[in-house]
Amino acid sequence: MGKKKVTAVFDIGKTNKKFFLFDENYEEVHREYRQFKNKVDEENHPCEDIEELQVWLKSVFENTINLNNYDVQALNFSTYGASFVHLDEHGDPLLPMYNYTKPIPEEVTKGFFAKYGPKEQLLALTGSDDAGLLNSGMQLYWLKHYKPEIFKKIKVSLHLPQYISYVFTGVPVSEYTSLGSHTLLWNYQKKDYHDWVYKEGFHKILAPLVPSETSINMNYNGNRIKVGVGIHDSSAALLPYIRGAKEKFVLVSTGTWSIAFNPFVDGNLSEQDIKNDCINYMRINGKPVKASRIFLGNEYKLQIDFLNKHFGVEKDRHKKVKFDFDTFFEINKDFVHLFRWQSFSDENMPDKTEIPYNTFEHAYHHLMIELTMIQVKIIKRVMDDKIIDNLYIDGGFTDNDIYVKLLAHYLKNTQVMTTDSALGSSIGAAIAISDQKLNSKFLSKNYALKKHVPFVIK
Structure with a gap:
């Protein structure tokens, strides 16, 4: 051999x-x-x-x-x-x-x-x-x-x-x-x-x-x-999608920071984009990638600590909560913003967090609805008012059932897909130095690509 x-x-x-x-x-x-x-x-x-x-x-x-x-x-x-x-x-x-x-x-x-x-x-x-x-x-x-x-x-x-x-x-x-x-x-x-x-x-x-x-x-x-x-890690993580996807997309890379990337922008950033906290990363060919980021994973961690103490539950309870339609419907009926954020501010947040629920599951659903609404705002900032047909999500939040189902619900006109690759930036660096073309099955094979459909309102 x-x-x-x-x-x-x-x-x-x-x-x-x-x-x-x-x-x-x-x-x-x-x-x-x-x-x-x-x-x-x-x-x-x-x-x-x-x-x-x-x-x-x-x-x-x-x-x-x-x-x-x-x-x-x-x-x-x-x-x-x-x-x-x-x-x-x-x-x-x-x-x-x-x-x-x-x-x-x-x-x-x-x-x-x-x-x-x-x-x-x-x-x-x-x-x-x-x-x-x-x-x-x-x-x-x-x-x-x-x-x-x-x-x-x-x-x-x-x-x-x-x-x-x-x-x-x-x-x-x-x-x-x-x-x-x-x-x-x-x-x-x-x-x-x-x-x-x-x-x-x-x-x-x-x-x-x-x-x-x-x-x-x-x-x-x-x-x-x-x-x-060498290559900047965010640009490296984007490269397998650019080479492997057939259609335009936005990538949301989730973790401590949640960053939405749009590598298909025509123009430069406007002063309004800057006010909206957009920045540019760069593709390997020198073209801009419009990006907007929010300290979502960090905020999630802080709010989970708060809810754990408030309800006196074990620290990993949140990992077991799956999306429940009836709970979502009940919260959504008379929706109010409950959470005051610590890592960023939002015009809708109250002066103080007040939890009206007696179960952790209800409060957790409410938290995820509010965080996902903010995530949607960040995604729309980089979409430039165009409907982009495909949204890829990678990183830690792909395991969060409520986050993924809500994104598919709030972005009905977009195909929401989760991918699983802890090796994104490393594979990107390997691809950058290779002359090899990626075939159309690359993402589904190497990235465990999974499509999500919006839930049906009963």
Whole structure:
């Protein structure tokens, strides 16, 4: 028996660091998981330990190359975005990899928009929201103006996916999906860096820009391997749907954040879109993906804790509740908003949560109706008033019977489908580096695609 041909992928999340081998049909044949303790930066804010990460990346890959049963043809990387690694003249990291949750002084962002605004216009052109270090361009501005001595020593700044590619190739590049996802750097109208990037001279420290499918042929310990340039994880997770779906769709990726993606938009974001909290991610071909997000999973967790205490039930009770039509009908008859949200605000929410029900099941149904109504608003924001025929839902909420049935009910003109792939961004990274076309059965076969019909009002 010859060695099995595989594509290797590192999928680097903030918590879990994963390594996969996929065969030629994108079936997983091997995986490894690791978690690392955070380091802290000079202001004691937690940040990724990139030195330890680099050691792990190299050792895992070298062990794999030496296995007798796999022939690694290609290697690619999918990681979280909004994170820069700044290299000095020797190609070594110069600074900690600042966490995008790190607060920066308000004067930094105020000064930036005073200089380069009007703010709404700039945000619309760059498909970004005003989000501190979540806009990686803001990090460069902060370093240049508030840490000038250290900034002068930066030779090149790489987004995390491209830094990990650089660990293996030694070739510094920039790539569309990392540059274009809510960074403030990219002007979607001009399809180039925004003017402010040139005025600040940042184009000189951003590596040459290459398409996301680019690969670098390496001789790795005597093995010819195609090494990818890395891809932003949200764009990677979208790619199997773009390549595998026949018709236009919106994807709702659910978890701590619930993000609705529409990769089929014609124009740029408007200032109204920015007011509605829409942002752009980027497809691997440089086209915009209109997105809107809500902290739904986080809010769900907080409200479940509240209901568990209120009714004195065990913490996993919510997992057992299935959709009940009569309960829905009863709540819907004289519907009022009951829940005050903690992670976001909504014009309909009361000043205080009051629960009029005596059973957990009733209160839980009511919670899910309210959360799903908010989810529908988020989906409609990215649909641009067009009816899009297909809606895919992936992530944690696909297991929530009430959420799925209510979405199918509220979006009757749209075919609602759930998919099951915990490996979405990893498979996306493998697809990005492959020349292979996906066949029409790919999603139903690899993603356990399931269609949901709206329930019938009795």
